[in-house]
Amino acid sequence: MHALLLIVCAVVAVAPAPQNFPDADEIVRRADANMRGSTNYSDMTMTVIRPDWSRTVSMKGWDKGRTYSLTLITAPAKQQGQAFLKRGVEMWNWVPAIDRVIKIPPSMMSQSWMGSDFTNDDLIKESSTVKDYSHAVTGRDTIDGRACWRVALAPLANAAVVWGKVVAWITVQGDIEVKAEYYDEDGALVNTERFSDIRALGGRTIPARMEMTPAAKPGCKTVLAITSIWFDKPIADDFFSLQNLKRAR
Numbered sequence: 001m002h003a004l005l006l007i008v009c010a011v012v013a014v015a016p017a018p019q020n021f022p023d024a025d026e027i028v029r030r031a032d033a034n035m036r037g038s039t040n041y042s043d044m045t046m047t048v049i050r051p052d053w054s055r056t057v058s059m060k061g062w063d064k065g066r067t068y069s070l071t072l073i074t075a076p077a078k079q080q081g082q083a084f085l086k087r088g089v090e091m092w093n094w095v096p097a098i099d100r101v102i103k104i105p106p107s108m109m110s111q112s113w114m115g116s117d118f119t120n121d122d123l124i125k126e127s128s129t130v131k132d133y134s135h136a137v138t139g140r141d142t143i144d145g146r147a148c149w150r151v152a153l154a155p156l157a158n159a160a161v162v163w164g165k166v167v168a169w170i171t172v173q174g175d176i177e178v179k180a181e182y183y184d185e186d187g188a189l190v191n192t193e194r195f196s197d198i199r200a201l202g203g204r205t206i207p208a209r210m211e212m213t214p215a216a217k218p219g220c221k222t223v224l225a226i227t228s229i230w231f232d233k234p235i236a237d238d239f240f241s242l243q244n245l246k247r248a249r
Contacts (some may be wrong), residue, residue: 002122007045008076021096021149025135026150027135027149028129028130028133028168029130031168031176032077032172033096033143035206036065037232039062039063039065039230039231040230040232041061041062041225041229041230041233042060042229044114044224045057045224045226045227046058046118046222046223048114048115048223049220050219051218051220055142056076057073057076057114059073060074060214064237064240066068068086068087068239069084069235070083070084070086072216073114076120077153080083080096081094081096082096083238083245084221086240087240089160091104091120092245092247101245104120105211106160109121114230114245117221117222119162124234129168132154132155132161133161136151137149137151138154138167144178144196147171148169148170150168153166153167161173163182163183164183164186164187165183166183167181167183168180168181170202174205176195176206177195177207178207179192179193179194181193188215189215190216192210195207195211197209197225199227202228202230203231206226208225209223210225
């Protein structure tokens with residue numbers, strides 16, 4: 001008995017102390033709020049890069065919480081005027097070329113958005129990293145010279161999400177997401193997103209560049225760059241209407 005007690009004590013003595021990690025839910029909430037605000041308006045360009053070609057799309061976006069979102073394509077001319085609307089869990093696409101509003105079903109959320117490496121869910125923001133996932137801090141890493149919390153996100157039961165798992169890296173100082181990995185339901189890595197060009201925009205310090213790289217497509221990536229943004233200015237709910245979807249400018 002005495003020998004067994006000595007062994008147990010020795011194991012306890014060399015065992016690492018438990019990590020004193022902060023609250024993961026709060027880290028994710030702050031990072032999401034930092035990029036979103038109560039409302040926001042942004043001008044952006046999206047460049048789709050492939051081994052043999054690339055193309056750039058310019059757009060404007062309006063968001064109000066996670067309930068309302070409207071995205072308007074401003075260039076190139078072939079897609080100019082096309083718009084995407086989200087109200088609650090319902091989504092539509094206005095296509096001027098055929099003079100038609102198309103309802104986007106939930107089954108399309110995992111599909112490519114305008115031929116890019118972002119999904120419809122990424123751009124229209126149906127799912128919420130705050131509300132649709134559980135969160136756990138699993139470590140502390142350094143990404144691009146910045147100390148970060150590594151946070152594992154697991155989808156809640158019955159949540160309408162695209163990913164089987166997400167791992168996010170959020171800075172210890174400033175609550176800025178700098179990297180995210182997206183996995184399918186089988187645990188295979190699908191996409192890696194990097195956030196860079198972190199600077200003052202719209203009165204906040206945020207990444208101005210987001211780069212999405214698919215794991216299974218060498219030489220392919222999509223870069224989303226914010227050229228201007230403002231936060232927390234009033235936007236009426238009726239701005240996000242089907243009528244305004246056709247005439248947004």
